[in-house]
Amino acid sequence: MELKTKRLILRPWKESDAEDLFRYASDPDVGPIAGWNAHKSVDESRSVIKNVLNGQEAYAVCLKEDNKAIGAIEIMFNRPVTRNSDECELGFWIGKPFWGRGLIPEAAKEMLRHAFEDLGMNKVWCGYYDGNEKSKRVQEKLGFKYSFTVENADVPLLNEKRTEQINCLTKENYYEQSNA
Numbered sequence: 001m002e003l004k005t006k007r008l009i010l011r012p013w014k015e016s017d018a019e020d021l022f023r024y025a026s027d028p029d030v031g032p033i034a035g036w037n038a039h040k041s042v043d044e045s046r047s048v049i050k051n052v053l054n055g056q057e058a059y060a061v062c063l064k065e066d067n068k069a070i071g072a073i074e075i076m077f078n079r080p081v082t083r084n085s086d087e088c089e090l091g092f093w094i095g096k097p098f099w100g101r102g103l104i105p106e107a108a109k110e111m112l113r114h115a116f117e118d119l120g121m122n123k124v125w126c127g128y129y130d131g132n133e134k135s136k137r138v139q140e141k142l143g144f145k146y147s148f149t150v151e152n153a154d155v156p157l158l159n160e161k162r163t164e165q166i167n168c169l170t171k172e173n174y175y176e177q178s179n180a
Helices: 015-025 042-051 103-118 133-142 171-178
Strands: 008-011 058-063 069-076 087-094 123-129 145-155 160-170
Touching: 008 103, 015 042, 015 069, 058 103, 069 103, 087 103, 103 123, 103 133, 103 171, 123 133, 123 145, 133 160, 160 171
Parallel strands: 087 123
Antiparallel strands: 008 058, 058 069, 069 087, 123 160, 145 160
16 A cells, blocks of 8 residues: 655555665664664665565655655554554654655654554554654654653663653544644
């Protein structure tokens, strides 16, 4: 399935996206702040597409003009933070050359619409590690509300612990702000 916004196409990842993924995921300013290592090769990026970015609601964030992957966005189910089958977690990142252009908020608004309207979710969770001000700001723009803090949260891909802020957007709050 593809989702579209004014400027973006959100589509499933393809192995042929590996070079584009590597271009942005190899930047040390992108992955580590989100909890994963910068990619070291196109082969690693290809493996990530096959084994990580393969969820039923995992999408490449692509500009409409060329349909090339510049970031990732995903709705994830059965996560530690979700308590019920009508809850999910939203995750996202975008390549550094595209920071500050409002592309991830645009993609995330469409993913939230999809989660609440198409998938029947009642809550969407989203978190960020302390220091990731860009992710914090995106979540604020989208209407997520602070829920709780996890001290010494495991960051398994980096083999470390961090403080994580967990936010939530309910279906009710989503519709209130959509109709405001």
